[in-house]
Amino acid sequence: MSTFAVFGMILDVAKTEAREKTAGTRKNPKAPAASSRSLRPNGWSWSPSAPRRSWGTIRQLSPLFDAPQYAEQFIELARKTLRCRDMRIRAKAVLVGAKGKPIINPKTKAPTVGFTEWPPKLDSQAA
Template sequence: MSTFAVFGMTTDVALAEARKTVKTTKPSVKAGCPPLELTQAEWNLAVEHQAAKIMAGEKVKQLSQMFDAPQYAQQFMELARKTGKCRDLRIRAKCEITDAEGEPVINQKTKMPRVVWVDYLPLAINAA
């Protein structure tokens, strides 16, 4: 079962998200007039500004596919660091939510245990 993935933000992902959100029009100066179209250069500049805002923010996205073991996710993180600017890279694992007694929390709709992404912290084992 694949349960590990890398989350964070890279410039490529921020740029792709900015391209989806930046509009190609701007409001007109006069009331009642149709919006004005942005030129390609203006739109590219707006996309770059939006991507810079995304990179400066705190939002993270899943960057990798799901892996079977955390060492594969670690290798993906190392590769992502080499390829370009990135921030907040971390490995997360899918885990069931449990209550205070250790019983799994059940989703009322599906009657299945609730599963969420949590930060993966490797156990530190000291070799003697």
Template sequence: MSTFAVFGMTADVALAEARKITKTTRPSGKAGAPPLQLTLAEWNEAVEQRAAAIMASEKVKQLSHLFDAPQYAQQFIELARKSGQCRDLRIRAKCELTDAKGKPVINPKTKLPRIGWMEYHHATSSAA
């Protein structure tokens, strides 16, 4: 049985990540001098610029918790699109990874198939 999750990027997640990685200091410009502290306004501006760069990049993160059916992940995507700016929302399933020929990728250390996230493609079947 597969597990499903939604991957992508939203403005809120990008802003939260930018807050984590934006430094509160900047180089002083003089050799050997200690770095200068940013003011709150300068730091907020740097965070906004970093968040915009994250939204423009191709990086995606897991946005949702794990679902046991893809329709629940689809409902999460619909809610995320209504709530604000988002991009690249995709459903991924956790399953055995396969190579280009369809054979499972084997972990050389454990000799077991590798498990990872793969794009989930909704299979539409026509009933006769």
């Protein structure tokens, strides 16, 4: 069962998200309802500060892996070839609440499964 994935942010993904979120036209409130002014008259005009606004979102970057060492190899390769940040491994697991009990979906009565940090922090380990 594939349970490990790499989460983080890559500059190319940030640029793509910024392009999708940037409006291509701006409505003129004084003009008739059907008119709008294009913000990109000569192709794509994109501000260099746009990816900085999008650098805050962490996304799943890799497919699911069977073992954490494959995720580590993905991180090493990404760091060598791309501009990236906050690369971390997360594993699929049953999500637990503040008291340590599993979160139960009220509709299906099944435990909620999501991604948690890897390696898991064990409170019972001696320092």
